[in-house]
Amino acid sequence: MASVNDNQQAGLRRAFENFSTYRSTPDKALDLFAQARTGCPVPHSQELGGFHLLLTYEDVRAALMDWRTFGNGPHALRPIAEGVPRLPPIDFDPPEHTAWRNIFNAGINAKTADRIAPLVLADVANCIDRFVGKGECDLVADLAERVPMLALFHVLGLDEGSHEHVRRLTLALLASAADRPRFSQIFAQFAKFGKAEVEKRRIAPRDDYLTTLAEARIDGRLLDEEEIGAVTNSVLLAGHGTTVISMTNLFYEVLSRPRIKQALLADPGLIPAAVEETLRLHTPFFGLYRRVNADTMVNGTELREGESVYLCWQSANRDSTVFEDADDFRLDRDHSRHLTFGRGRHSCTGAATARMELCVALEQLLLRVPDVELIAPETVKAEFRGAETAAIGSLPARFKAQ
Numbered sequence: 001m002a003s004v005n006d007n008q009q010a011g012l013r014r015a016f017e018n019f020s021t022y023r024s025t026p027d028k029a030l031d032l033f034a035q036a037r038t039g040c041p042v043p044h045s046q047e048l049g050g051f052h053l054l055l056t057y058e059d060v061r062a063a064l065m066d067w068r069t070f071g072n073g074p075h076a077l078r079p080i081a082e083g084v085p086r087l088p089p090i091d092f093d094p095p096e097h098t099a100w101r102n103i104f105n106a107g108i109n110a111k112t113a114d115r116i117a118p119l120v121l122a123d124v125a126n127c128i129d130r131f132v133g134k135g136e137c138d139l140v141a142d143l144a145e146r147v148p149m150l151a152l153f154h155v156l157g158l159d160e161g162s163h164e165h166v167r168r169l170t171l172a173l174l175a176s177a178a179d180r181p182r183f184s185q186i187f188a189q190f191a192k193f194g195k196a197e198v199e200k201r202r203i204a205p206r207d208d209y210l211t212t213l214a215e216a217r218i219d220g221r222l223l224d225e226e227e228i229g230a231v232t233n234s235v236l237l238a239g240h241g242t243t244v245i246s247m248t249n250l251f252y253e254v255l256s257r258p259r260i261k262q263a264l265l266a267d268p269g270l271i272p273a274a275v276e277e278t279l280r281l282h283t284p285f286f287g288l289y290r291r292v293n294a295d296t297m298v299n300g301t302e303l304r305e306g307e308s309v310y311l312c313w314q315s316a317n318r319d320s321t322v323f324e325d326a327d328d329f330r331l332d333r334d335h336s337r338h339l340t341f342g343r344g345r346h347s348c349t350g351a352a353t354a355r356m357e358l359c360v361a362l363e364q365l366l367l368r369v370p371d372v373e374l375i376a377p378e379t380v381k382a383e384f385r386g387a388e389t390a391a392i393g394s395l396p397a398r399f400k401a402q
């Protein structure tokens with residue numbers, strides 16, 4: 001691949017000086033990353049307190065695996081989340097991370113997906129029942145925004161009566177990521193609610209994650225109210241928006257490509273490949289931050305202890321030295337390599353659950369409403385929202401009313 005000359009490199013460096021996802025669009029950012037990967041792979045931005053960006057697949061993967069040099073603490077969402085409570089396990093490094101991670105792994109693991117799959121299937125069916133007679137729907141509001149939150153309620157073990165309360169709290173918390181006093185206020189409500197639920201399970205255990213939390217110990221003692229709140233928050237924050245965005249992207253990618261849609265209708269066994277290819281092409285978070293814990297060199301650039309580094313897995317997943325025709329949607333790839341669920345110590349504990357939700361939602365949609373098509377797919381655009389996510393807000397679709 002052709003490298004850039006000195007002038008082009010200087011131009012790229014300048015282009016990154018004021019880069020942040022708050023000042024760009026997903027399309028512009030992808031274009032800039034593609035140019036930089038070949039000639040300026042570790043640019044620096046002065047925004048948000050200053051940070052380096054790692055953009056190539058190998059640089060991002062290597063940093064994910066090297067937690068000693070690239071630490072998550074004190075905030076993986078730094079600088080966006082500075083000042084808000086640290087969320088376990090993502091905001092911690094070993095040895096604290098290991099203790100928290102064990103608590104998460106005990107309740108959210110590969111078996112979780114199997115346990116809740118029948119419940120997710122029923123939720124998807126209910127959502128489709130509500131719009132199937134109308135001949136049109138918004139696949140975001142009517143399906144993608146509903147299923148992942150219900151799935152997390154099943155993971156936690158929340159009774160239906162509390163769903164609306166927790167849904168409102170979760171959405172309010174997400175919306176207040178940049179408003180620290182409000183975030184802390186909602187966080188406290190969450191903690192109180194979580195503690196009360198855990199207390200119920202101490203008296204009458206169930207087969208759910210809140211019961212796991214009721215028995216979980218840190219440093220030999222049971223979790224306190226704030227810690228229970230932090231864990232339940234983490235599950236809801238990590239597992240909701242990410243899966244909503246991915247489900248929306250999946251519907252968009254499949255329904256805006258008639259040949260892919262036909263292939264999946266003819267052979268639903270291809271649906272998992274469509275899910276992985278969507279996840280590779282569109283990471284809900286473009287990336288997250290790390291703190292440099294020791295001076296180091298990456299791809300010819302010196303990084304100093306204490307600096308911030310943005311690990312951009314969205315750019316890594318489009319690296320054409322690893323993925324042939326990286327911007328194309330292809331079902332015939334080795335899908336095990338993308339970095340959408342991270343790698344190493346912090347890799348996503350909910351990956352199996354998220355994959356199951358995406359597969360079930362698309363399978364049911366194609367089965368129940370095979371003629372579904374997007375209205376004006378050419379107008380659909382992803383936009384950056386707070387906290388580094390890139391999302392499509394609405395997907396109007398039509399079909400023959402049943």
Ligand code: HEM
Pocket residue numbers: 072076089090091101104108152155234235238239240242243246283284285288339340341342343345346347348349350351353354
């Ligand atoms: C498509 C949906 C999802 C995507 C793309 C995604 C992506 C990720 C990524 C990239 C990380 C690593 C962050 C880092 O290295 O700093 C992560 C961590 C995490 N995810 Fe997910 N996630 C998804 C769904 C879920 C779900 C459904 C759950 C819960 C049921 C969940 C729970 C977590 C937790 C608890 C962590 C922190 C792990 C740790 O720090 O050790 N995620 N996720």
